[in-house]
Amino acid sequence: MNTPAPPLARQLRDATRDAHRDLDHHPALQCLLATTLTREAYVASLLALYPAHAALEHRVCREIARLGLSLQVPRRLPHLADDIETLGLAPEASASDPGHPPGSLATLAGELYVLEGSRLGGRVIAERLRRTLGPDVPHAFFSLDMAPGEWQRRLAELEALCPPGNQDAAVVGAREAFVRFRHQLDTRFRAIPTHPAPAVETGPAVDL
Numbered sequence: 001m002n003t004p005a006p007p008l009a010r011q012l013r014d015a016t017r018d019a020h021r022d023l024d025h026h027p028a029l030q031c032l033l034a035t036t037l038t039r040e041a042y043v044a045s046l047l048a049l050y051p052a053h054a055a056l057e058h059r060v061c062r063e064i065a066r067l068g069l070s071l072q073v074p075r076r077l078p079h080l081a082d083d084i085e086t087l088g089l090a091p092e093a094s095a096s097d098p099g100h101p102p103g104s105l106a107t108l109a110g111e112l113y114v115l116e117g118s119r120l121g122g123r124v125i126a127e128r129l130r131r132t133l134g135p136d137v138p139h140a141f142f143s144l145d146m147a148p149g150e151w152q153r154r155l156a157e158l159e160a161l162c163p164p165g166n167q168d169a170a171v172v173g174a175r176e177a178f179v180r181f182r183h184q185l186d187t188r189f190r191a192i193p194t195h196p197a198p199a200v201e202t203g204p205a206v207d208l
Contacts, residue, residue, distance in 0.1 A: 006159040008109065008159045008162055009155040009158065012158075012174050015174070016114070016178060019175060019182075020178065026182065026185050026186075028045045028185045031044075032125050033128050035132060037129075037132045039133060039137070044189065044190050046083055046087070047190075049080065049141075049185070050077075051092060051184050052180075052184035053076065053077060054091075056114065056115050060073060060108065061075075069161075071112075071157065071161075073115070073116070079143075083138040092188075104166070104169060107169055110172065111177045112154075114174050116154050117151075122142040122144060123143075125139075125142045126139050129142065158170075
């Protein structure tokens with residue numbers, strides 16, 4: 001039996017449902033699920049994902065340090081860099097949030113919701129990559145899945161992190177995180193033709 005999501009998690013899920021769905025349908029992510037995926041298209045997707053994920057992960061970790069919090073966030077960026085380098089390329093460094101001011105505990109809760117929620121679909125993508133490109137294809141970034149109950153524990157942490165009455169600020173933080181992530185993908189992704197795959201929900205809008 002699934003544990004009901006805390007109130008903040010439900011509000012974040014509902015408020016970002018459209019943004020999450022739009023991101024799931026982005027060609028950089030959908031191509032990963034195509035049965036016709038090539039290594040060239042896979043590389044193009046990873047190269048676009050790197051600056052998008054780097055900006056969000058760096059932002060969250062920087063805010064955790066600035067606010068003096070003890071939250072532990074798995075660092076997935078080194079795994080993504082390793083995957084790209086194993087495929088024979090070098091990830092492109094991204095700018096560090098120019099013009100984006102420090103946030104609050106509430107906005108951090110929203111950003112962390114997006115960052116950690118992005119891990120939820122990793123197992124689906126990793127399994128598809130192994131079937132399409134073979135078991136030796138580097139996919140460590142997508143293989144850092146959540147242990148049973150980990151997502152529920154993270155949602156409880158977010159609930160405790162967000163001060164009472166600041167849920168709307170958390171929603172703003174989550175929505176802006178989606179917008180910035182999508183902008184990076186739009187800017188960096190160079191589409192390699194593949195047949196489209198059915199959309200699969202891979203992030204924090206899953207119902208719990």
